[in-house]
Amino acid sequence: MKDFLKKLCYYDHPAEGAFAAETFLLLLPGIALALYLLCGGSLFDRKFVFGFFLSWPVLPSIRLIIELAVLLTLTAWFSFYRREVMQNKKTALFLCAVILIAVLYGYCGGPLPWLAIFLILLTLTPLVLIYREWKVILLRGACLIGAAVCLAISCDYVLIFFRWVYIDRFLHGDIGLERVNLELLTFSGMILLLGGYLLSGLMYARAAKIPFRNMFGLGIRIMWGLVAAIYLVSLGMAFVTSAKADHAVKELEEHFAKSFSASDVTAFYRNGRKVDADFWKKVEAVSDAVEKNWKDFDSRGPISSSPECIYPPEVLKEFEILMSNSASLRELETLFDGPLPARKITYETRYMGAVLLPELNWIREFCRWELWRIRFAAERKDLPGAIDALKRMEFALDYLVNKPSSLIATLVMMGCERYRMQGMEVLLSSGIVTEPVLKQWQSGLERADRKIPQLNFDCLYLEAAMMEDTCQSIAHGGDFFGARNPSIYKLRWLYPPMWYYCAKDRYNLLRHFQVRKFGEMPDVKHKYGLPADYPVSDQTQQKFDRLSAMYRTMRALIGVELEKRRTGKYPDTLANPPVDPFTGKPMLYRKGRITVNDPVWIGGRKKFDNKAVRQVNGIEIISAGPNRKNEVGARLIFKKGDRD
Numbered sequence: 001m002k003d004f005l006k007k008l009c010y011y012d013h014p015a016e017g018a019f020a021a022e023t024f025l026l027l028l029p030g031i032a033l034a035l036y037l038l039c040g041g042s043l044f045d046r047k048f049v050f051g052f053f054l055s056w057p058v059l060p061s062i063r064l065i066i067e068l069a070v071l072l073t074l075t076a077w078f079s080f081y082r083r084e085v086m087q088n089k090k091t092a093l094f095l096c097a098v099i100l101i102a103v104l105y106g107y108c109g110g111p112l113p114w115l116a117i118f119l120i121l122l123t124l125t126p127l128v129l130i131y132r133e134w135k136v137i138l139l140r141g142a143c144l145i146g147a148a149v150c151l152a153i154s155c156d157y158v159l160i161f162f163r164w165v166y167i168d169r170f171l172h173g174d175i176g177l178e179r180v181n182l183e184l185l186t187f188s189g190m191i192l193l194l195g196g197y198l199l200s201g202l203m204y205a206r207a208a209k210i211p212f213r214n215m216f217g218l219g220i221r222i223m224w225g226l227v228a229a230i231y232l233v234s235l236g237m238a239f240v241t242s243a244k245a246d247h248a249v250k251e252l253e254e255h256f257a258k259s260f261s262a263s264d265v266t267a268f269y270r271n272g273r274k275v276d277a278d279f280w281k282k283v284e285a286v287s288d289a290v291e292k293n294w295k296d297f298d299s300r301g302p303i304s305s306s307p308e309c310i311y312p313p314e315v316l317k318e319f320e321i322l323m324s325n326s327a328s329l330r331e332l333e334t335l336f337d338g339p340l341p342a343r344k345i346t347y348e349t350r351y352m353g354a355v356l357l358p359e360l361n362w363i364r365e366f367c368r369w370e371l372w373r374i375r376f377a378a379e380r381k382d383l384p385g386a387i388d389a390l391k392r393m394e395f396a397l398d399y400l401v402n403k404p405s406s407l408i409a410t411l412v413m414m415g416c417e418r419y420r421m422q423g424m425e426v427l428l429s430s431g432i433v434t435e436p437v438l439k440q441w442q443s444g445l446e447r448a449d450r451k452i453p454q455l456n457f458d459c460l461y462l463e464a465a466m467m468e469d470t471c472q473s474i475a476h477g478g479d480f481f482g483a484r485n486p487s488i489y490k491l492r493w494l495y496p497p498m499w500y501y502c503a504k505d506r507y508n509l510l511r512h513f514q515v516r517k518f519g520e521m522p523d524v525k526h527k528y529g530l531p532a533d534y535p536v537s538d539q540t541q542q543k544f545d546r547l548s549a550m551y552r553t554m555r556a557l558i559g560v561e562l563e564k565r566r567t568g569k570y571p572d573t574l575a576n577p578p579v580d581p582f583t584g585k586p587m588l589y590r591k592g593r594i595t596v597n598d599p600v601w602i603g604g605r606k607k608f609d610n611k612a613v614r615q616v617n618g619i620e621i622i623s624a625g626p627n628r629k630n631e632v633g634a635r636l637i638f639k640k641g642d643r644d
Contacts, residue, residue, distance in 0.1 A: 545626070
């Protein structure tokens, strides 16, 4: 056993042991990362980010083997230096000082501290210990430093999610380096690293006065054989998985009956609408002018963008006068008084994520202002004015819901639709809406509710197309979440495990879009490698269900009002209550005292009291909502005197 341990730790051959240790420490990161990725690990696992050696999430047996191997190689490495160092006290003191300075340097937060420690220990220390080989050592140090610089810059551009703060600040801030030849840098770094590795073997061979070829013993040959085996296995897995991902794209295009090409996505967005760039430029200019009109008024709080809140009469009167005198708002309303044209948007391959949608903010603010119009019109009993405001909101919403350009456009539409439903509630409570208009609203809400499944499916198509474009952008270069990244596809031969990992991510992400609605997708937000652009399916489906609940509760509320007009009395119960999309059960119906918790404007620093609760007489129809807390619904508040 003793002889076996001596051979294992290179006790009688310290130079060969030191080189074997350096070989293992050089190959260990690549081997460990390859095993981690091939066994199903994720680069976005928090355990990996903070050191997967300490928190290995898969195969604990592999982790144990690697830890034992690291211990043995460090033992062999320090065995060589111990014999050299202990022969000279000055050298020993110098080595201790170098280690202490490196640790303090890293502890104080110097740039890339652990890289600095590695270079100091591997480059400067041998120069002192084996001073007679200074030419080899200096050349070795130059190769290692050059390799570290080249590979660090490459990693800074490749690992977008793990950008090294100090390198990023130094390269892009101090030097101003924005573009690099990634392939040249990477392959230069690998060649320099290999050169430094071979010079290490030559240094140890000359220090021990043995032939250079004797440095490549059985242990080193086994390690390089393992690297070759992992390379070939991962290369085959990468080929197979990449082919599966390509096939998944074809299946998705058949599933949606549309291709993921940029031209098809552009045509899908336009949907036959004419393109009018000047129209949207004018909308932008007029919207800015409207906001400037009541900038001073909103200095007391975001009143203009909070039409659902309760305000004192004097504040309402002041804002009503301000809106009535706003020529810019009247001009904007004229622009929205009809179907809206498409913006001049052309999606480009690998740059779909770079398309900006500023009109979403303009439409959202416009719907808020129109809800104010409805509130003031209801107070004046001005039904035509309120109906016109609702129609303008419908034109704006139709632009978003007709063929939304992305999921975010649909989510904005849902928020704006809530403002339209609130406008209907205000008009219902006022009692000024005629029966033909109420029936028209009912039929319109029913049609909108029937369109939700197709809207859900359309959003799935666009999200799948965006996801595939993001994968292509990462691989071949393009725009990735607002940042331009170089093409890394040419580097796939360098490290096949990473190629396999990216192909697996692409396949796993795309195949989950083979559904009809977001609620059928598994939630893989933190499992795979592209979490930022991947929609959280459960939460997204809840928003579609919430939209359906808003339509159904408002339809039922209109039905209650129509029944009141036929019978002279509000029903105590609903004969055919709407089905709750969240539970599949009938929605709740309440008549009498209901709780209202609309925010109340209080001024001062706090602006609004979001916890204000009051009891009023009225009717409400309630959906359980995503949290089963009866938080989604429609209500009709009785007016004093003429409502019961």
